[in-house]
Amino acid sequence: DAGVTQSPTHLIKTRGQQVTLRCSPKSGHDTVSWYQQALGQGPQFIFQYYEEEERQRGNFPDRFSGHQFPNYSSELNVNALLLGDSALYLCASSSLRTGSNQPQHFGDGTRLSIL
């Protein structure tokens, strides 16, 4: 099991563009959470998806949106990119179906650079 996989690993965009990041959860997991990690900071929660619905959302503008597919994979979309969106975007998966206290497993992240 490869665990949580994210693509692409690196991405360079310019201000105002739009970006889509992808995540496949660990086998057996049904819940995907997205985090933004700026340089020198801890990860910050963006939102969580379960049963194809946004279950919880952090303090991020609605330029950040997501989607979960029937196979539990997920996308993170960011519109109208700003320089401040440059960060490592982490995906984490878990299984809510087996209990809400299951730990989250993280992927390697996508490094997004905005020029």
Added chain:
Amino acid sequence: AQRVTQPEKLLSVFKGAPVELKCNYSYSGSPELFWYVQYSRQRLQLLLRHISRESIKGFTADLNKGETSFHLKKPFAQEEDSAMYYCALSNTGFQKLVFGTGTRLLVSP
């Protein structure tokens, strides 16, 4: 407001020395507390959680609700413990993790 504070950006010790990485939190309710670790060129991974009350790789952490702390301890540090350590809390049942800014542990021979 939910907040996790890790006051030390860098902790440098010699091999065999005791280690304590500090973590304080603010949360109204009963949070779950975690320590995540990131070794060089590896992904973020769970080290331990307070509800498990277990020792992983010689590390332990005790939840002190009075002091709202969850410090990570190891009696004898090893070079392979060098890594970035993040303390995190979550609201029970909802899984949103709130992370601290992390402490880099450097264990020298």
